[in-house]
Amino acid sequence: MSDCIFCKIVKGDIPCTKVYEDEAILAFEDIHPLAPVHVVIIPKTHVATLMDIDAAGSDIASQLMAAAQNVAKLKKVEKQGFRTVINCNADGGQVVFHLHMHLLGGRKLDDSMG
Ligand code: 5GP
Ligand code: ZN
Numbered sequence: 001m002s003d004c005i006f007c008k009i010v011k012g013d014i015p016c017t018k019v020y021e022d023e024a025i026l027a028f029e030d031i032h033p034l035a036p037v038h039v040v041i042i043p044k045t046h047v048a049t050l051m052d053i054d055a056a057g058s059d060i061a062s063q064l065m066a067a068a069q070n071v072a073k074l075k076k077v078e079k080q081g082f083r084t085v086i087n088c089n090a091d092g093g094q095v096v097f098h099l100h101m102h103l104l105g106g107r108k109l110d111d112s113m114g
Contacts, residue, residue, distance in 0.1 A: 004096075006046075007098060009026070010026055010044050016029070019039050022067065023044075024063045025044065025063050025064065026041075026042055027041040027070075027071050034104060035107055035109065036107055038102065038103070038104050039071050041067050041101040042100045043064065043099060048098065048099065049089055051089070052099070071103050075106070077106060083102075083104045083105065084101050084103050087102075093114075
């Protein structure tokens with residue numbers, strides 16, 4: 001998607017601070033961090049929302065989860081803990097319509113789920 005900012009980050013047209021990368025996934029520091037650790041984990045291929053994952057034929061969900069484990073270890077929050085969030089569509093507060101998982105940690109996160 002040529003007008004998608006996360007696709008531009010994947011292509012290298014917009015810079016990012018990379019945290020983790022493999023053949024399917026890129027993870028980078030969020031530009032407006034909400035916690036000491038705030039990493040955005042995305043599939044390299046354009047998928048707009050969680051609802052657009054093809055559950056039957058896609059490895060994206062498991063690839064995102066495996067990447068979250070790697071990011072948690074790289075950011076050294078795997079023991080004290082962290083939170084992963086996927087916002088979906090308007091009520092979920094999704095702003096960038098390229099599927100992404102937030103990984104937040106480095107402080108005690110509040111109990112509210114919103
Ligand atoms: P959403 O609200 O869609 O779940 O989250 C989008 C996230 O992407 C936000 O936390 C926002 O700060 C982050 N973001 C938006 N544009 C950029 C960018 O150009 N670079 C980086 N690193 N993060 C971005
Ligand atoms: Zn995209």
